[in-house]
Amino acid sequence: MDKNLIKAHITSETFKEGVKSFIEFARARSIRGVIACPCLRCCNVKHWDVGTCHGHILRYGFLPGYTNWSVHGETSEPLQPSRPSFVQNTTFGDDEIRSLVHDALGLTDENVGESSPKSHRRG
Numbered sequence: 248m249d250k251n252l253i254k255a256h257i258t259s260e261t262f263k264e265g266v267k268s269f270i271e272f273a274r275a276r277s278i279r280g281v282i283a284c285p286c287l288r289c290c291n292v293k294h295w296d297v298g299t300c301h302g303h304i305l306r307y308g309f310l311p312g313y314t315n316w317s318v319h320g321e322t323s324e325p326l327q328p329s330r331p332s333f334v335q336n337t338t339f340g341d342d343e344i345r346s347l348v349h350d351a352l353g354l355t356d357e358n359v360g361e362s363s364p365k366s367h368r369r370g
């Protein structure tokens with residue numbers, strides 16, 4: 248919708264139409280009819296039912312600069328193509344993995360070699 252309506256003068260019909268549009272927008276996304284009040288006094292901090300908020304906005308004015316109604320469920324429009332820029336280059340060398348596996352299994356060179364004869368039979 249045209250959010251410039253909200254920027255119109257508070258007593259103008261344009262403003263009232265804009266507020267009505269906002270209320271309809273917020274009501275559809277409200278939780279049990281309760282929304283954050285974007286009037287100049289509540290500044291999206293306090294929560295009232297949509298009817299009370301409607302009255303607040305008409306009386307105190309719409310919070311200036313609140314054009315992206317993210318508080319009221321509007322998803323922010325992507326300004327730039329979303330592309331992950333946090334790709335990390337973490338590569339493990341094969342040798343590193345192999346040594347880790349050897350440590351885990353307890354494989355050492357000592358076990359691989361031939362066992363030295365210690366037992367001597369004597370009659």
Ligand SMILES: [Zn+2]
Nearest residue numbers: 284286289303
């Ligand atoms: Zn309010």
